[in-house]
Amino acid sequence: MTDTKHNVYWNQNYTASKYAFDTTRKSGAIAEALKSGAADVNLVDPGAFAERAAELIRKVHDPGYVDAVMGGVPERLATSQGFDWDPGIPIMAVAHSAGLVAGVTELLSGDGRVAGSLSSGLHHARAGRGAGFCTFNGLAVAAEAGLGLGAERILVLDLDAHCGGGTRSLTDPDTVVQVDVATAHFDEWMPSGQAALLFANAENYLDQVESALESADRAGPFDLVLYNAGMDPVTDSRVSAEDITTREERVATWRANRNYRLVYSMAGGYTSSQTSMRQLCDLHLETVRAFA
Numbered sequence: 001m002t003d004t005k006h007n008v009y010w011n012q013n014y015t016a017s018k019y020a021f022d023t024t025r026k027s028g029a030i031a032e033a034l035k036s037g038a039a040d041v042n043l044v045d046p047g048a049f050a051e052r053a054a055e056l057i058r059k060v061h062d063p064g065y066v067d068a069v070m071g072g073v074p075e076r077l078a079t080s081q082g083f084d085w086d087p088g089i090p091i092m093a094v095a096h097s098a099g100l101v102a103g104v105t106e107l108l109s110g111d112g113r114v115a116g117s118l119s120s121g122l123h124h125a126r127a128g129r130g131a132g133f134c135t136f137n138g139l140a141v142a143a144e145a146g147l148g149l150g151a152e153r154i155l156v157l158d159l160d161a162h163c164g165g166g167t168r169s170l171t172d173p174d175t176v177v178q179v180d181v182a183t184a185h186f187d188e189w190m191p192s193g194q195a196a197l198l199f200a201n202a203e204n205y206l207d208q209v210e211s212a213l214e215s216a217d218r219a220g221p222f223d224l225v226l227y228n229a230g231m232d233p234v235t236d237s238r239v240s241a242e243d244i245t246t247r248e249e250r251v252a253t254w255r256a257n258r259n260y261r262l263v264y265s266m267a268g269g270y271t272s273s274q275t276s277m278r279q280l281c282d283l284h285l286e287t288v289r290a291f292a
């Protein structure tokens, strides 16, 4: 019998840093929920891809910055994403990329069409420094992995609340088309060619997502889609949880109708006095469930 469940990548290393923040902690809570049956998926350890991820990180990022994250010095660079450095930081940062590399490798070398990684903290990281809680740019690393495995056209669909300027700075617009819907201007970038950066608010959010998918269709077809499924439009920008559920169903249907290979990551989404870790996990599980 064929196993129709998709793989969701995660291991303990995702939460290896002593520095506690949603980006370095929430994947553990989401993994616990998946172990308890919150969605019909396989939770898979991407540990075997850590070495490959580390190689790709060195292709995407400047060696001096990678060395700083690995060793903790110079401190200015090692903490540039906004976290205090500890020996778990590089383990955590490589693991988040490894999950995406595992997903890309699985889809481009087999029959699978969807994979997820409980990775977060990706799209703001630049070649020579971290930014906005992002240490290594997992989307750019995953795109590099895809190009190495023969993908010729890749779509980065970034629906985090913030713009993905880091990813844009690290990828070639001729092969990696980026389409963002943002609800905040942080890390804004200048679209060119077939790329699109749309701004949305709570009122027109789903309309803008629809426009983004139409932009993607004009630029397609694609050999691989990397979907950065941020929940901070809800936690930071008052987009409703109902609209986010609809968004995930819409993106999943869009993918299924084109039979695209798609790897998703969790991206932003933050706890606050209004949002508990449980509520944040439930939001991210909407992504997993929509693709399950």
Ligand SMILES: [Zn+2]
Pocket: 160, 161, 162, 230, 232, 268, 269
């Ligand atoms: Zn964000």
